[in-house]
Amino acid sequence: MDFNIALLKGDGIGPEIVDSAVAVLDKVAAKYGHKFTFTPYLAGGCAIDATGIPLPEETVKACQASDSVLLGAVGGPKWDTLPGHLRPEKALLGVRHALGLYTNIRPAKIYPALKGASPLRPDIIDNGVDIVMIRELTGGIYFGERGRRQGAGGEEAFDTECYSEMEVERIARVAFETARKRGHVVTSIDKANVLESSRLWREVVHRVAKDYPDCECVDMLVDNAAMQLVKNPSQFDVVVTSNMFGDILSDESSQITGSIGMLASASLGDTKCGMYEPIHGSAPDIAGQNKANPIATILSAAMMFRYSFDLEDEAVCIEKAVDDVLEAGYRTADILGSSDTKPLSCTEMTKVILDYIK
Ligand code: IPM
Ligand code: MG
Numbered sequence: 487m488d489f490n491i492a493l494l495k496g497d498g499i500g501p502e503i504v505d506s507a508v509a510v511l512d513k514v515a516a517k518y519g520h521k522f523t524f525t526p527y528l529a530g531g532c533a534i535d536a537t538g539i540p541l542p543e544e545t546v547k548a549c550q551a552s553d554s555v556l557l558g559a560v561g562g563p564k565w566d567t568l569p570g571h572l573r574p575e576k577a578l579l580g581v582r583h584a585l586g587l588y589t590n591i592r593p594a595k596i597y598p599a600l601k602g603a604s605p606l607r608p609d610i611i612d613n614g615v616d617i618v619m620i621r622e623l624t625g626g627i628y629f630g631e632r633g634r635r636q637g638a639g640g641e642e643a644f645d646t647e648c649y650s651e652m653e654v655e656r657i658a659r660v661a662f663e664t665a666r667k668r669g670h671v672v673t674s675i676d677k678a679n680v681l682e683s684s685r686l687w688r689e690v691v692h693r694v695a696k697d698y699p700d701c702e703c704v705d706m707l708v709d710n711a712a713m714q715l716v717k718n719p720s721q722f723d724v725v726v727t728s729n730m731f732g733d734i735l736s737d738e739s740s741q742i743t744g745s746i747g748m749l750a751s752a753s754l755g756d757t758k759c760g761m762y763e764p765i766h767g768s769a770p771d772i773a774g775q776n777k778a779n780p781i782a783t784i785l786s787a788a789m790m791f792r793y794s795f796d797l798e799d800e801a802v803c804i805e806k807a808v809d810d811v812l813e814a815g816y817r818t819a820d821i822l823g824s825s826d827t828k829p830l831s832c833t834e835m836t837k838v839i840l841d842y843i844k
Contacts, residue, residue: 487520487521487795487797488520488521488522488523489520489521489522489523489553489554489795490522490523490525490551490552490553491511491522491523491524491525491552491553491554491555491556491790492525492527492545492548492549492552492554492555492556493508493524493525493526493527493555493556493557494526494527494528494529494530494545494549494555494556494557494558494560494577494581495526495532495557495558496529496530496531496532496557496558496559496560496561496574496577496768497530497531497532497558497559497560497561497562497574497768497770497773498558498559498561498562498767498768498769498770498773499558499559499768499769499772499773499774499778499832500530500557500558500559500560500768501558502558502773502774502776502778502780502832502833503558503559503764503778503779503780503782503783503832504556504557504558504783505836506780506783506784506832506833506835506836506839507556507780507783507784507786507787508522508524508556509836509840510784510787510804510836510839510840510843511524511556511787511790513840513843514787514791514800514803514804514843517803517843517844518797518799518800518803520797520800524556525548525552527542527544527545527548527549528542528544528545529541529542529545529557529560529574529577529578529581530559530560530561530574530575530577530578530768531560531561531562531564531565531574531768533545533574533577534565534568534572534574539572540560540572540573540574540575540576540577540580541576541577541580541581545577545581546580546581546584549581549584549585549759549761550584550585550759552759553758553759553794553795554758554759554760554761554762554790554794554795555581555585555759555760555761555762556761556762556763556783556786556787556790557578557581557761557762557763558763558764558768558783559763559764559766559767559768559769560574560575560577560578560768561573561574561575561767561768562574562768562770562773563770579628579629581761582623582624582753582761583624583629585753585755585757585759585760585761586624586755586756586757587623587624587753587754587755587760587761588622588623588624588625588653588656588657588754588755589620589621589622589623589656589657589660589752589753589754589755590620590621590622590623590732590751590752590753590754591618591619591620591660591664591751591752591753591754591789591793592618592619592620592621592732592736592739592740592749592750592751592765593616593617593618593619593749593750594615594616594617594618594619594736594739594740594742594743594749595614595615595616595617595743596611596614596615596616596742596743596744597743597744597748597809597812598813599809599812599813599815600743600744600745600748600812600821602823603743603744603745603821603823604742604743604744605741605742605744606716606719606742610716610717610718610719611719611720611742613720614720615719615720615722615742615743616723617719617722617723617724617725617739618664618668618723618724618725619725619727619732619735619736619739620657620660620661620664620724620725620726620727620732621727621728621729621731621732621733621736622649622653622654622657622726622727622728622729622732623729623732623753624653624729625648625649625650625653625728625729626647626648626649626683626728626729626730627645627646627647627728627729627730628729628730629729630645630646630647630648631644631645631646631648632644632645632646647681647683647728647730648683649683649686649687649728651686651690654686654687654690654691655690655693655694657726658672658674658690658691658694658695658726659694659697660726661674661724661725661726662694662695662697662698662701662703662724664724665698665701665723665724666698666700666701668723668724669723669724670700670701670702670723671701671702671704671722671723671724672691672695672698672701672702672703672704672723672724672725672726673704673705673706673711673721673722673723673724673725673726674687674688674691674703674704674705674706674725674726674727675706675707675708675711675725675726675727675728675731675735676688676705676706676707676708676727676728676731677707677708677709677731678705678707679707683728684728687728688705691703691705691726708727708731708735711725711727711731711735712734712735712738715735715738715739715742716738716742719739719742736749736751736765737765740765740766744821745779745820745821746765746766746782746820747764747766747778747779747781747782747818747820747821748779748781748782748785748821749764749765749766749782749785750762750763750764750765750782750783750784750785750786750788750789751763751764751765751786751789752786752789752790752792752793754793754794758794758795759794760790760793760794762786762787762789762790762794763783763786764782764783764785764786765782766782776831776832776833777818777819777829777831777832778818778832779818779819779820779821779832779835780818780832780835780836780839781808781818781835781839784804784808784836784839785804785805785808787804788800788801788802788804788805788808789801791804803843804843806842807839807842807843808839810842811835811838811839811842816830816835816838817829817830818830818831818832818835
């Protein structure tokens with residue numbers, strides 16, 4: 487098969503890790519008889535520097551016309567003082583919105599070889615951790631009404647959390663369909679003891695749950711969820727939650743697995759065209775130094791094969807290569823254990839993974 491991929495390399499370590507994933511996609515394509523055409527487009531800080539805005543129309547059109555989008559990371563201190571609508575992060579939000587990518591899938595699992603990298607005690611993770619976090623991605627407070635106004639206490643600022651039944655129902659269905667193929671438990675995380683939007687969320691999730699009698703549906707308040715994730719992470723199978731809670735809790739789960747440098751994500755809508763990106767940011771502190779861990783982006787490429795192209799063997803081939811490389815003891819700096827010696831650079835780790843894709 488032939489695929490056209492829009493590359494949004496972005497800022498910081500973005501270009502380094504996207505190059506790694508492209509090399510892996512090409513290698514797997516050659517092995518299985520596919521052909522990728524990659525075209526880079528501007529998004530984020532680099533787009534601001536070149537055009538004055540974070541997400542040029544050309545980039546949006548190209549993403550819409552592509553078979554899928556591979557993104558590195560956007561943002562950096564250079565653009566931190568710009569007003570909200572001109573920040574690099576707007577590029578990410580803009581693509582999610584323009585492509586209707588309302589589902590964000592963020593798997594967090596502990597690799598047996600990396601158990602030592604988890605900050606949790608061995609007895610807490612002994613039963614394994616394998617969570618699929620499903621984050622609603624085009625609604626809630628990220629896209630609600632916001633603004634500033636004058637009030638009695640001086641200037642006021644507000645952001646609003648708003649969810650419709652339709653938005654909750656479609657993400658809940660994704661969660662239950664996912665659970666059906668795994669452990670059959672969906673934990674829905676909200677703040678229904680305080681927020682009206684969470685009460686609607688809970689009602690709709692319960693309604694959808696009736697269509698999945700083979701799955702258990704557990705409600706959990708977000709503050710408790712933050713606690714349970716470090717106390718007993720093995721209890722989670724599929725987690726479904728709102729845009730902001732998902733943002734926060736997916737970073738927390740990534741730390742449980744050892745490093746945010748390992749976690750991939752897929753953003754999907756109603757078409758096959760998705761956006762694939764590591765969940766970490768642009769890491770300006772190590773940008774351009776060839777130190778970044780490319781694994782999160784490489785695993786995102788595996789998710790692209792699985793979710794956009796329905797090519798499971800190709801996805802598993804990449805995931806297995808990563809497993810084998812970790813089992814063999816190869817490490818980048820972020821996943822270096824106390825007994826390991828010299829960490830691999832980004833390009834060295836990429837090369838080892840390519841070698842393991844036979
Ligand atoms: C993420 C990031 C983004 C988000 C930022 C960069 C806008 O933190 O993908 O988790 O909050 O969604
Ligand atoms: Mg985040």
